[in-house]
Amino acid sequence: MPDMTVPDANAAQPARPSTAYLDHLFHESEERRRSAPPADVAPSLLPAAVADAVERAAEALEPDLREVVERLHADPEPAWEEHRSAALLVEVLARHGIDAELGAHGVPTAFRAELAGAGDGPTIAICAEYDALPVIGHACGHNVIAAAGVGAFLALRGVLASAGAPAGRVVLLGTPAEEGSSGKEVLARAGAFDDVDAAIMVHPYGQDVAEQVWLGRRLLTWTFTGRPAHASAQPFMGRNALDAANLAYQGIGLLRQQLPPVDRVHATVVEGGTRPSIITERAVMRLYARSKYPDTLRDLSARLDDVARGAALMTGTEVEIVWDDGALPSLPVRTNAALTERWVAAQRRRGRDPLPPGVVSETLAASTDFGNVSFRVPGMHPLIQVSAPDVALHTAEFADAAGGAAAVPAAVDGAVGLALTALEYLTDDALRTAVHDEFVAHGGPLDVPTYFD
Numbered sequence: 324m325p326d327m328t329v330p331d332a333n334a335a336q337p338a339r340p341s342t343a344y345l346d347h348l349f350h351e352s353e354e355r356r357r358s359a360p361p362a363d364v365a366p367s368l369l370p371a372a373v374a375d376a377v378e379r380a381a382e383a384l385e386p387d388l389r390e391v392v393e394r395l396h397a398d399p400e401p402a403w404e405e406h407r408s409a410a411l412l413v414e415v416l417a418r419h420g421i422d423a424e425l426g427a428h429g430v431p432t433a434f435r436a437e438l439a440g441a442g443d444g445p446t447i448a449i450c451a452e453y454d455a456l457p458v459i460g461h462a463c464g465h466n467v468i469a470a471a472g473v474g475a476f477l478a479l480r481g482v483l484a485s486a487g488a489p490a491g492r493v494v495l496l497g498t499p500a501e502e503g504s505s506g507k508e509v510l511a512r513a514g515a516f517d518d519v520d521a522a523i524m525v526h527p528y529g530q531d532v533a534e535q536v537w538l539g540r541r542l543l544t545w546t547f548t549g550r551p552a553h554a555s556a557q558p559f560m561g562r563n564a565l566d567a568a569n570l571a572y573q574g575i576g577l578l579r580q581q582l583p584p585v586d587r588v589h590a591t592v593v594e595g596g597t598r599p600s601i602i603t604e605r606a607v608m609r610l611y612a613r614s615k616y617p618d619t620l621r622d623l624s625a626r627l628d629d630v631a632r633g634a635a636l637m638t639g640t641e642v643e644i645v646w647d648d649g650a651l652p653s654l655p656v657r658t659n660a661a662l663t664e665r666w667v668a669a670q671r672r673r674g675r676d677p678l679p680p681g682v683v684s685e686t687l688a689a690s691t692d693f694g695n696v697s698f699r700v701p702g703m704h705p706l707i708q709v710s711a712p713d714v715a716l717h718t719a720e721f722a723d724a725a726g727g728a729a730a731v732p733a734a735v736d737g738a739v740g741l742a743l744t745a746l747e748y749l750t751d752d753a754l755r756t757a758v759h760d761e762f763v764a765h766g767g768p769l770d771v772p773t774y775f776d
């Protein structure tokens with residue numbers, strides 16, 4: 324059969340977006356960094372010998388952390404399929420005499436290990452992620468998160484077993500399925516955080532950042548159902564589901580101007596009909612909705628419902644709206660400043676100075692299921708540098724960085740930061756009071772499972 328494609332001499336490449344706005348964001352961030360006074364935080368709340376011992380213990384774990392960083396990076400597994408990754412982390416813990424429970428809380432690729440101090444006291448959890456993205460692998464650097472979490476936990480083993488150990492416990496929670504999912508919410512609903520008083524983790528990034536904005540996120544599916552008809556002979560007897568999807572897509576576009584600035588709605592049409600000659604009976608759209616606060620995410624949800632119903636009304640079709648389709652909602656991160664200060668102090672020991680809140684533009688915000696944890700118990704989710712500042716998460720360049728020269732030092736420094744923060748939390752009554760007072764002042768715990776009902 325002859326090739327009937329008409330060659331187009333003017334065929335254009337996709338436009339290459341101007342970097343002007345992004346350049347401004349980085350420039351403004353740099354200006355804010357220069358003018359922000361360094362956070363005034365106490366260097367340590369621990370006896371110097373104790374803090375030094377924890378730091379040396381984390382450094383001594385470098386070969387194990389390198390193995391975790393490199394082996395996970397070389398063998399990326401996507402959400403819910405992290406069997407080899409979880410098994411490797413449990414194996415590394417076992418090598419150090421820690422008996423971790425694989426399949427904890429009914430999730431096959433989750434795990435849990437505990438260190439007990441001297442008797443009853445508070446419990447702090449360290450979250451370790453290890454899922455990767457399909458196709459591009461560890462482009463979010465969760466291999467570094469896993470290494471930092473395991474390193475922090477093992478670095479605390481000696482001090483928690485020593486004569487001067489504080490009361491309380493440290494829990495290491497292996498939390499699968501962050502990408503495109505809400506593994507931590509699944510674990511939370513299974514009780515993983517019921518006996519936890521505070522939770523901490525670190526995420527790799529292009530800069531050292533104490534606190535960044537993370538948006539709440541919900542998944543959504545709209546299925547429009549119309550009536551099929553011959554598109555030439557009797558189109559007036561049809562009701563076009565693709566028209567409804569089209570109007571809904573336009574509706575989202577117009578809605579955007581009336582949304583808060585960092586609200587995000589992204590949509591795809593995954594089904595749009597079968598043949599041009601048949602009026603489309605069924606069209607399916609998949610969407611993500613994101614917002615900066617739980618209540619503004621709830622507002623956005625209601626407005627999107629109206630868009631879908633409006634499009635259905637205009638076209639005489641029916642719409643089925645399914646929220647949280649395939650993944651439970653994730654909330655924005657509520658960062659606990661009192662905990663984060665302790666992270667900053669620990670990072671300064673390592674020659675890093677995490678940027679204070681507000682320096683990195685909130686425009687550059689993504690989402691994480693750690694948000695759901697942070698609305699149950701006080702939490703922190705700081706960022707540690709593994710790449711150049713202009714490298715975005717979820718790119719091939721970031722995947723390279725997560726397996727590159729800066730990844731292992733970040734895992735060690737991350738381990739030191741998480742370990743010292745956890746130990747200070749267990750040891751220092753005034754810190755714990757400040758952490759919990761702040762959590763209550765920001766509204767206390769949310770009933771996450773029923774929040775969007």
Ligand SMILES: [Zn+2]
Binds near residue numbers: 463502716717
């Ligand atoms: Zn990610």
Ligand SMILES: [Zn+2]
Binds near residue numbers: 463464465526
């Ligand atoms: Zn991530």
